[in-house]
Amino acid sequence: MFEPKIVVFACNWCTYAAVDLAGTSRISYPPNVRVIRVMCSGRVDPQFVLEAFKNGADGVIVAGCHPPVDCHYTNGNIKALRRFTLFRRLLNDLGIEQERFRLEWISASEADKWVKVVSEMVEDVRKLGPFKPKLGVKEV
Amino acid sequence: MSEEPRIGVYVCHCGLNIAATVDVKAVVEYAKSLPNVIISRDYVFMCSTPGQDLIRDDIKNYKLNRIVVAACSPSMHEPTFRATLESVNLNKYLLEMANIREHCSWVHSDKKVATEKAKDLVRMAVAKARLLEPLEEQEYVAQQSVLVLGGGVAGMRASLDLASWGFDVYLIEKSPTLGGRTALTGWLRHDRRGAEVVKAMIKEIARNGKIHVFTNSELIDLSGFPGNFAAKIKINPRYVNERCTLCGECELECPVEVLNEYEYGLNRRKAIYIPFRNSYPQFYVIDPRVCVKCGECVKACRYNAINLNEKEATLDLKVGAIIIATGYDPYRPVRGEYGYGLHENIVTLFQLERLLDPEGPTHGELIIGGKVPKSIAFILCVGSRGTTPNAKSYCSRMCCTSTLMNTIKIKERYPETDVFVFYKDITTYGNDESLYEEAGGKLVKFVKFEEVPVVDVGPEGLYIDVKEVTIQEDIRIPVDAVILSTGMVPRRDQSDMLSVTRASCSPDGFIREAHLKLRPVEAPSAGIYLAGAVAGPKNIIESIRMGSAAASKVATLLSQGKVKAEPLVARVNEERCSGCKVCVGVCPYRAISMIEVNGRSVAHVESALCMGCGTCSAACPSGAMQHLGFKDNQIVAQVVAVTGGGSV
Numbered sequence: 155m156f157e158p159k160i161v162v163f164a165c166n167w168c169t170y171a172a173v174d175l176a177g178t179s180r181i182s183y184p185p186n187v188r189v190i191r192v193m194c195s196g197r198v199d200p201q202f203v204l205e206a207f208k209n210g211a212d213g214v215i216v217a218g219c220h221p222p223v224d225c226h227y228t229n230g231n232i233k234a235l236r237r238f239t240l241f242r243r244l245l246n247d248l249g250i251e252q253e254r255f256r257l258e259w260i261s262a263s264e265a266d267k268w269v270k271v272v273s274e275m276v277e278d279v280r281k282l283g284p285f286k287p288k289l290g291v292k293e294v
Numbered sequence: 295m296s297e298e299p300r301i302g303v304y305v306c307h308c309g310l311n312i313a314a315t316v317d318v319k320a321v322v323e324y325a326k327s328l329p330n331v332i333i334s335r336d337y338v339f340m341c342s343t344p345g346q347d348l349i350r351d352d353i354k355n356y357k358l359n360r361i362v363v364a365a366c367s368p369s370m371h372e373p374t375f376r377a378t379l380e381s382v383n384l385n386k387y388l389l390e391m392a393n394i395r396e397h398c399s400w401v402h403s404d405k406k407v408a409t410e411k412a413k414d415l416v417r418m419a420v421a422k423a424r425l426l427e428p429l430e431e432q433e434y435v436a437q438q439s440v441l442v443l444g445g446g447v448a449g450m451r452a453s454l455d456l457a458s459w460g461f462d463v464y465l466i467e468k469s470p471t472l473g474g475r476t477a478l479t480g481w482l483r484h485d486r487r488g489a490e491v492v493k494a495m496i497k498e499i500a501r502n503g504k505i506h507v508f509t510n511s512e513l514i515d516l517s518g519f520p521g522n523f524a525a526k527i528k529i530n531p532r533y534v535n536e537r538c539t540l541c542g543e544c545e546l547e548c549p550v551e552v553l554n555e556y557e558y559g560l561n562r563r564k565a566i567y568i569p570f571r572n573s574y575p576q577f578y579v580i581d582p583r584v585c586v587k588c589g590e591c592v593k594a595c596r597y598n599a600i601n602l603n604e605k606e607a608t609l610d611l612k613v614g615a616i617i618i619a620t621g622y623d624p625y626r627p628v629r630g631e632y633g634y635g636l637h638e639n640i641v642t643l644f645q646l647e648r649l650l651d652p653e654g655p656t657h658g659e660l661i662i663g664g665k666v667p668k669s670i671a672f673i674l675c676v677g678s679r680g681t682t683p684n685a686k687s688y689c690s691r692m693c694c695t696s697t698l699m700n701t702i703k704i705k706e707r708y709p710e711t712d713v714f715v716f717y718k719d720i721t722t723y724g725n726d727e728s729l730y731e732e733a734g735g736k737l738v739k740f741v742k743f744e745e746v747p748v749v750d751v752g753p754e755g756l757y758i759d760v761k762e763v764t765i766q767e768d769i770r771i772p773v774d775a776v777i778l779s780t781g782m783v784p785r786r787d788q789s790d791m792l793s794v795t796r797a798s799c800s801p802d803g804f805i806r807e808a809h810l811k812l813r814p815v816e817a818p819s820a821g822i823y824l825a826g827a828v829a830g831p832k833n834i835i836e837s838i839r840m841g842s843a844a845a846s847k848v849a850t851l852l853s854q855g856k857v858k859a860e861p862l863v864a865r866v867n868e869e870r871c872s873g874c875k876v877c878v879g880v881c882p883y884r885a886i887s888m889i890e891v892n893g894r895s896v897a898h899v900e901s902a903l904c905m906g907c908g909t910c911s912a913a914c915p916s917g918a919m920q921h922l923g924f925k926d927n928q929i930v931a932q933v934v935a936v937t938g939g940g941s942v
Contacts, residue, residue, distance in 0.1 A: 161933060170369075171369065180401065185398075185401075188418065188936040189397055190418070190933065196880075196909030197907060197908030197911060199912040205933045206933045210937040222801075223799075228882040230882065233913070
């Protein structure tokens with residue numbers, strides 16, 4: 155069976171802590187995710203997401219604290235929301251299926267939500283199959 | 295980079311926490327194959343002293359200059375291993391952790407799968423470690439002075455504590471007097487009144503040379519960073535100076551009368567007035583919003599204490615920290631809510647406290663609607679706990695206790711009065727539980743409701759209609775007066791202060807703590823602290839405690855005479871910066887400004903203000919803004935390493 159590789163950009167304060175909590179609570183979830191820690195979801199440059207797809211990721215999740223007010227940095231999550239709302243519109247043009255990208259709000263206590271998001275994402279991407287760029291995302 | 299990375303990789307067993315699910319030896323062997331890895335080892339507990347010694351020895355013996363620890367979450371032991379590096383003079387920011395416990399061994403049971411994932415995580419960490427740079431914490435001189443906003447009990451307590459440690463305190467109060475809401479609070483436990491507590495604190499402040507009080511004043515601008523804030527204060531004119539002897543001649547002549555907000559509208563005051571007995575400073579004050587400048591008071595004043603042409607002044611201060619202690623407003627029911635505003639015998643708890651106060655408008659006589667009521671109904675949770683459509687969702691915390699305190703006072707002074715308390719739930723938490731028992735002993739009648747009671751304002755008088763929970767019957771009780779036990783809401787007039795201090799609010803409008811449990815007296819912006827009900831409903835004791843707590847946090851920040859700033863901040867490559875100012879707009883801390891360098895306008899980050907979120911880095915279109923510790927190339931290296939594309 156195809157095992158997708160999912161890259162996750164997780165904010166240090168909420169989502170990274172939720173992934174930690176899933177660990178301390180010993181809740182198992184699909185092993186297909188690799189978490190990259192950033193201080194805020196607002197740190198995630200859409201270029202990083204493109205880099206991930208370019209290098210062979212099958213799916214990408216950007217995750218941070220719940221809007222509007224949970225953000226450790228006042229409103230970095232809102233900035234992430236704005237950026238990725240725009241970015242999502244470009245996905246089709248770039249030949250990336252919408253289902254391969256998710257923006258999620260997962261608080262430090264929501265280990266269960268983390269597990270749900272990962273499980274759904276892996277299933278969704280598995281159905282799509284390996285990411286094969288139709289346009290110019292993959293570098294020649 | 296000047297020197298070639300020499301990386302040591304340390305894989306922790308964490309007892310069996312990792313080793314039971316991850317083939318640690320295989321990960322160690324794999325790490326050896328990664329570029330720039332000089333040595334790779336495993337150990338049963340890497341965070342133990344022998345584990346750390348292992349790392350220390352290798353740094354010395356193998357001249358390692360980057361360390362990767364594959365173990366638990368960085369939130370657990372990053373500080374530990376940073377200290378390990380520091381102890382052998384390796385810059386502590388040359389450490390990267392791979393979380394193979396929380397993110398791997400604890401959530402995946404298949405050893406093969408977990409081992410492969412652990413290898414990936416180590417590969418990612420090594421890829422980032424190769425690009426890490428040494429970073430230095432910056433040090434700044436800390437001003438030995440503090441700005442305290444709000445002259446209520448929380449602000450006064452904080453000021454007194456700070457002054458006792460030798461800090462200069464600028465106590466800024468927007469209204470004409472110190473004292474805050476507590477000055478208007480009636481009886482507290484042990485036969486004390488709010489006014490007496492306030493009076494005692496004011497006395498101490500008045501004789502304390504370290505505390506500089508500015509009433510009628512507000513903060514209008516703030517810049518700088520922890521240890522070094524520049525604050526601009528606007529001092530509004532009082533129109534009456536210290537020559538005032540409180541003789542009261544001016545007040546007699548003043549033709550303007552308005553509702554007295556210090557008595558919660560129970561009586562009227564003149565445009566020239568004293569807020570309340572024992573208000574401070576003890577001079578009359580003119581309310582410019584209603585004064586018609588007729589000059590009668592000037593003519594009446596024998597001491598030349600009044601100047602109607604007094605202008606506002608500004609004051610520039612340098613302070614090391616700020617405490618926000620601006621308090622709350624009482625909830626004001628809307629007209630018709632439990633009959634409020636429809637009958638003069640329906641008053642709020644805040645008004646009742648003034649009526650029972652010897653210094654209040656009736657000199658402590660419980661006179662409502664012209665006479666002493668023979669029966670009184672208190673209704674709890676008015677405006678709180680979502681009881682009515684416009685009520686706040688939260689519990690205001692102090693209304694139950696305050697209600698019972700007042701029922702006891704009424705029963706002591708007027709034993710014949712029938713007192714009812716209509717409640718949804720009742721909690722006089724902590725030591726105040728004795729008040730509940732005491733009120734019960736004095737035959738205060740408690741009536742529990744599910745559906746909120748209806749106050750029927752009939753032609754013959756007031757009735758409470760309610761379905762009592764335990765007997766499940768509709769009852770109708772005639773009463774002479776109704777007291778609405780109202781709670782606390784955020785101040786209506788705090789938006790200017792919020793924008794100046796960049797403090798942010800929770801959805802209910804109170805100022806948010808940086809973290810309710812881990813940083814409970816700090817605002818999210820560094821160097822700014824919170825005290826009292828500005829951060830949510832609190833009773834007087836809790837507000838005073840929070841004032842002391844905020845003061846001690848300020849002292850912790852400033853007492854060394856210098857402040858350190860984390861180096862994980864944004865830095866500009868001035869050559870690359872195009873001067874587009876995108877970063878200036880996204881920064882939540884106003885840490886970025888534009889400066890001239892060689893005739894070009896480029897971005898500049900004030901490191902001490904930068905909290906290290908990195909949103910400017912993400913926004914910068916030219917890659918000129920880099921988040922140290924999370925630079926573009928470092929994150930991309932992790933991405934490339936994990937996806938396996940290209941060469942690392």
